[in-house]
Amino acid sequence: xxxxxxxxxxxxxxxIAGGTLNPSQAIAAEAKQLVYHTTAPNNxxxxxxxxxxxWITPTKHFYVRSHAPNPVVDTxxxxxxxxxxxxxxxxxxxKDLDRFKTHSTTxxxxxxxxxxxxxxxxxxxxxxxxxxGAIGNATWQGVGLADVLKQAEVTPDAKHVWFEGLxxxxxxxxxxxxxxxxxxxxxxxxxxxGAPLLANGMNGAPLTAxxxxxxxxxxxxxxxxxxxxxxxRIVVSDRPSPNHYLATAYKLVKNTDPIxxxxxxxxxxxxxNAAICTPxxxxxxxxxxxxxxxxxxxxxxxxxxxxxxxxxxxQGKRWTEATMVGKDSEFCWQLWNAKVKxxxxxxRLMVRALDTSGGFMPYRxxxxxKGYLQNSWYKMPVQVN
Ligand SMILES: Nc1nc2c(c(=O)[nH]1)N[C@H]1C(S)=C(S)[C@@H](COP(=O)(O)O)O[C@H]1N2
Ligand SMILES: [Mo]
Numbered sequence: 001x002x003x004x005x006x007x008x009x010x011x012x013x014x015x016i017a018g019g020t021l022n023p024s025q026a027i028a029a030e031a032k033q034l035v036y037h038t039t040a041p042n043n044x045x046x047x048x049x050x051x052x053x054x055w056i057t058p059t060k061h062f063y064v065r066s067h068a069p070n071p072v073v074d075t076x077x078x079x080x081x082x083x084x085x086x087x088x089x090x091x092x093x094x095k096d097l098d099r100f101k102t103h104s105t106t107x108x109x110x111x112x113x114x115x116x117x118x119x120x121x122x123x124x125x126x127x128x129x130x131x132x133g134a135i136g137n138a139t140w141q142g143v144g145l146a147d148v149l150k151q152a153e154v155t156p157d158a159k160h161v162w163f164e165g166l167x168x169x170x171x172x173x174x175x176x177x178x179x180x181x182x183x184x185x186x187x188x189x190x191x192x193x194g195a196p197l198l199a200n201g202m203n204g205a206p207l208t209a210x211x212x213x214x215x216x217x218x219x220x221x222x223x224x225x226x227x228x229x230x231x232x233r234i235v236v237s238d239r240p241s242p243n244h245y246l247a248t249a250y251k252l253v254k255n256t257d258p259i260x261x262x263x264x265x266x267x268x269x270x271x272x273n274a275a276i277c278t279p280x281x282x283x284x285x286x287x288x289x290x291x292x293x294x295x296x297x298x299x300x301x302x303x304x305x306x307x308x309x310x311x312x313x314x315q316g317k318r319w320t321e322a323t324m325v326g327k328d329s330e331f332c333w334q335l336w337n338a339k340v341k342x343x344x345x346x347x348r349l350m351v352r353a354l355d356t357s358g359g360f361m362p363y364r365x366x367x368x369x370k371g372y373l374q375n376s377w378y379k380m381p382v383q384v385n
Contacts, residue, residue, distance in 0.1 A: 002141050002201035032210070033060045037128045041066035042210055045133030048277035052293045052335050055326035056106070057136035059203050062211070065111050065134060067178055067245075068169040070209040071230050078214060080198070084162070084235035087153035094200070094214060100143035100151075103197055107220040108297055108333045109227060110135040110270055112250055115378075116371035125371030132275035132378070135297065137333050140218045141201030145234075146190035148198060154184070154236050161187040162241040163217050163228035171244060179243030180226050180250075182219055182268065184236070193330050194220050194302050198231065220331035221300025223270050223372075225250050240266065252368045269300045272359035273375040274309055274336075274351050284383045290342045294322075294351065294378075297333040299359035305329070307354040309336045313346045342384045351378040 034044035046061040053061070075094055082090040090096075111134035119125045128134075149161070165178040182196065189195045197218040200207055207213040212229025219226045225245055240246055251264040274296035279285070292311060298304045309322040322336035340349065352361045365376045 002204075002206050030060050032064070034063065035133075037130075041069050043128045045130060046136075048131070048133055048275070048280075051133055051136070052277040052295060055137060055333075055335055056203065057138055059138070059205070059208060059211070062109075062136040062138060062202075063111065063134045064210045065113075065128065065224060066167070066210070066229070068167040070213075071166045071168065072209075073166060073214055073230060075214050080215060080231060081233040082148060082152045082236075083233065084237050085155045085158040086149070086236050087155065088151070090152055092148070097143055097148075097198065097200070097215070100147045102141065103144050103195065104139055104141050105193060105195065105197055105218065105220065106137065106139045106327075106329065107193070107218060107331045108135060108137040109218070109224050110273070110297060112223040112225060112267055112270070112372040113370075114273065115275070115374035118374050118376070119367055119371045122367045125367075125369065127371055132277070134224075135273075135295065135333065138202050139204065140197055140199040141204065142197040142199035142215075142218065144190050145196040145198055145217065146188045148234070149187060149236065150190075152236070154188075157238055158184050158236045159238050160184060160236075160240050162233075162235040162237055162243070162246075163226075163231055164233040164235070164243065165212075165228050166230040166232040176244060177232070178228060178245055179241050180228060180246040180266075181237070181241035181243075182222065182226055186219070186222075186268075193332075196220065221270070221302070222268050223250065226268065249370070250372065251370070252366075252372060253370065254367075255369050267372060270297070271373055271375050272299045272353055272355050272361055273297050274353040274361060275378045276311075276349060276351055276380050279382070282381050282383060284385065285342060287343050287384055288341070289339050290382075291337065291339055292322075292349070293335065293337045295333045295335055296322075296324075296353045298330070298355035299357055300331060301357050301359075303330055304355050304357040304359065306334050307356050309338075309351060309353045311338050311340050312350045313340045313342045316350060319352075342382065344384050346382060346384045348379050348381045351380075 114134035162181040253260040310319040322338040
């Protein structure tokens with residue numbers, strides 16, 4: 001856990017009599033180096049050549065996906081509510097949270113909409129038109145969600161843990177917070193790389209406003225939407241969250257018919273995925289050896305790591321195995337590089353990957369109306385002459 005004092009020091013929060021003046025506004029965060037799709041709210045992704053510079057993604061190169069402007073949280077008044085099916089409901093200040101054991105976990109966060117724009121070739125999809133940069137690997141500091149739940153004494157019939165943000169999203173004529181839930185069994189994982197965190201730190205610094213200051217959940221292995229930023233409330237329940245972002249959005253549907261929504265389950269775990277990050281799409285190269293770099297993320301299942309990444313420059317006749325760089329850890333991406341032979345007949349490069357729990361990238365994924373989970377073979381046009 002980043003201590004409250006460190007948080008104030010790092011944030012440059014202004015100490016005044018009786019408290020601190022809007023420290024979240026005072027954060028002097030390092031300027032983001034991202035390509036913005038929108039700015040109110042912030043939705044932005046790094047350039048792909050920046051993304052593959054290091055295994056740990058510096059915060060300045062970490063994508064941002066927000067549904068509403070960043071809420072301004074007064075850290076002195078901040079209280080995390082813990083309610084629902086618990087014997088000891090609680091209201092925890094940041095100081096109270098500091099008393100729990102500190103965890104530091106490295107995990108990749110990826111938006112379910114990463115690579116969404118590729119669906120547009122088949123049929124227009126709504127939402128932020130992400131390229132392949134809605135992914136990043138960070139070290140997260142915080143306390144264990146399971147520790148907080150244990151202190152609250154979850155009752156035996158609990159099945160899901162809901163999270164609710166402090167943001168205000170305009171939806172259907174009203175204002176709702178971003179929310180979601182995870183199964184109780186996942187929430188209660190108390191140790192190891194898969195343990196969900198209530199994180200207040202990212203890459204050793206306090207969370208920035210964009211990433212959920214002062215507190216967010218971090219759920220390793222699950223789509224980014226389950227890692228709720230600006231966390232304000234946890235509710236333990238016998239059913240999944242009724243919040244729009246769990247009950248309706250983040251499902252694989254062919255259209256937005258109510259039957260389709262009702263028939264589909266919420267997405268939790270992310271599937272294996274990979275992309276080429278350098279060189280650029282459509283770039284020109286002489287025939288011969290071409291150097292490639294990229295990332296690969298194994299399925300977000302406990303104990304799963306990357307088996308191999310394969311690249312073809314001849315429509316799948318021959319495949320070259322990539323060399324992995326960086327750590328081989330569950331819930332984390334790996335970076336890779338490869339040298340492939342390209343000829344004047346090479347029109348595109350194709351990438352696929354396999355992981356240790358049987359995960360593979362399919363040649364094509366069925367189109368879905370919201371453009372989620374695009375993890376088909378990464379197909380990149382190049383010009384060789
Ligand atoms: N409160 C809140 N939490 C949120 C969101 C949001 O809009 N509001 N967006 C979610 C989505 S869809 C993703 S992919 C991740 C993105 O986290 P990041 O912006 O820190 O990269 O946050 C999730 N948590
Ligand atoms: Mo997302």
